[in-house]
Amino acid sequence: MAADTQLVYHDFREAMQVARERQLPLLLHFGAEWCNPCQRMEQTVFARPELERNLAGKLILVKIDADRSPELTQMYRVNSYPSDVFIDTQGRVLSKSSGVSSLQGYIASALQVESRYRQSTQLVQERQESGNSPAPYSFLDIRLGQTGPFPESVQVSQTRTDSKPAPTETLTDIEEKEPEVVFVALDGYCPVRLREKRSWVKGAEKHSFIYQQQEYRCAGEDEVKAFESNPDDYAPRLLGCDPVLMWETDRALPGSTEFAAYYGNQLYLFTSEENREMFRIDPQRYIDLKHVLAPRDVEATLIR
Known part of the structure; x- marks a missing residue:
């Protein structure tokens, strides 16, 4: 399959790089080898050609083994399997769900999030191009x-630019x-x-x-x-x-x-x-x- 239409990835860093190049959202699917519902979805959802026909070119699907990627699992607060986390190219969560899904349900849910993401992203780009920034x-x-x-x-979080150390403040001082x-x-x-x-x-x-x-x-x-x-x-x-x-x-x-x-x-x-x-x-x-x-x-x- 051509690189510009590849849907499924197993390496998160590679998938993120591709997503940024193609400006596509990422769908992280968390599972585990010992998880029976996960293995069932492998057969009923991910092995089906309809998945690729409907989603290729619209998003990047990353299949993540939770046991081998504990930091990523913890980062997105995944504590049950299977779980799916939609993120943008900055790693921000767009949507999150858990549990077994049918093929049609999985495709419909993914397309719904992708459509909302595309519409809102397009609005942001149009506003930036017109000089109408989000902050009036x-x-x-x-x-x-x-x-x-x-x-x-x-900014909300400001960084000191001088060389003097910031004074230590207690909670009482701040209050x-x-x-x-x-x-x-x-x-x-x-x-x-x-x-x-x-x-x-x-x-x-x-x-x-x-x-x-x-x-x-x-x-x-x-x-x-x-x-x-x-x-x-x-x-x-x-x-x-x-x-x-x-x-x-x-x-x-x-x-x-x-x-x-x-x-x-x-x-x-x-x-x-x-x-x-x-x-x-x-x-x-x-x-x-x-x-x-x-x-x-x-x-x-x-x-x-």
């Missing part, structure tokens, strides 16, 4: 201190430096009414609740009690930061209530309609983010 700096201001366009050089409240979340709208009734109702300062150093304003005492009992249900994911930006740029920039969306009954905020559309096309890619954010990681708040 034009309407971002820094609220802590001076205001102005947010500099592109600022003392952080302000009690970073900003009023959701532009002051009640998170409980929003989730339960999908209604944009302004909350009141007297019915506020502090969570993760953000002030949430509720419509009344009942809403405060509901929020207090289960704040994770009502607060936006990722501290309200745009998940598309975090994926594409590794930056924590807060989204806007103007571009909000619920997925799996969880609230996500975006900085633009384009980013919300990218999320709609391939939500699984963005909800699997492994970022652990603290309020101090949020770069700026939206001035509306």
Whole structure:
């Protein structure tokens, strides 16, 4: 088979190199010689010519023996077999599943993830070519201190460039430096009414609740009690930061209530309609983010 249409690889490094050259996603199939369901899939799925006819040229399939590749297995947190992990050419997880699958089910699932990946990747390329980067700096201001366009050089994780050693900080030191409240979340709208009734109702300062150093304003005492009992249900994911930006740029920039969306009954905020559309096309890619954010990681708040 020609190299440019080869589907199955057994060496991860080689497969990753080919995937980057051909700009294709990778499907990592984890199995083991002692795993009976894995061996059954070898016969019913991987030995069938239909697999190659449907998937060749659309993705790179990497068959991984979990016992011989423990680091890779641990990296992608695979703990049952067979398991499949879809990743992009930077190694980021696009989708993950486990268990035995039929031939048709396996092909359909792979094509679905590949289609979403292709559409969202195309959108990113089009935006880059048009000069419309994922981060809309034009309407971002820094609220802590001076205001102005947010500099592109600022990153979530910053590296010291001077030669002086960084001072050692204890957890207590860090906590003392952080302000009690970073900003009023959701532009002051009640998170409980929003989730339960999908209604944009302004909350009141007297019915506020502090969570993760953000002030949430509720419509009344009942809403405060509901929020207090289960704040994770009502607060936006990722501290309200745009998940598309975090994926594409590794930056924590807060989204806007103007571009909000619920997925799996969880609230996500975006900085633009384009980013919300990218999320709609391939939500699984963005909800699997492994970022652990603290309020101090949020770069700026939206001035509306």
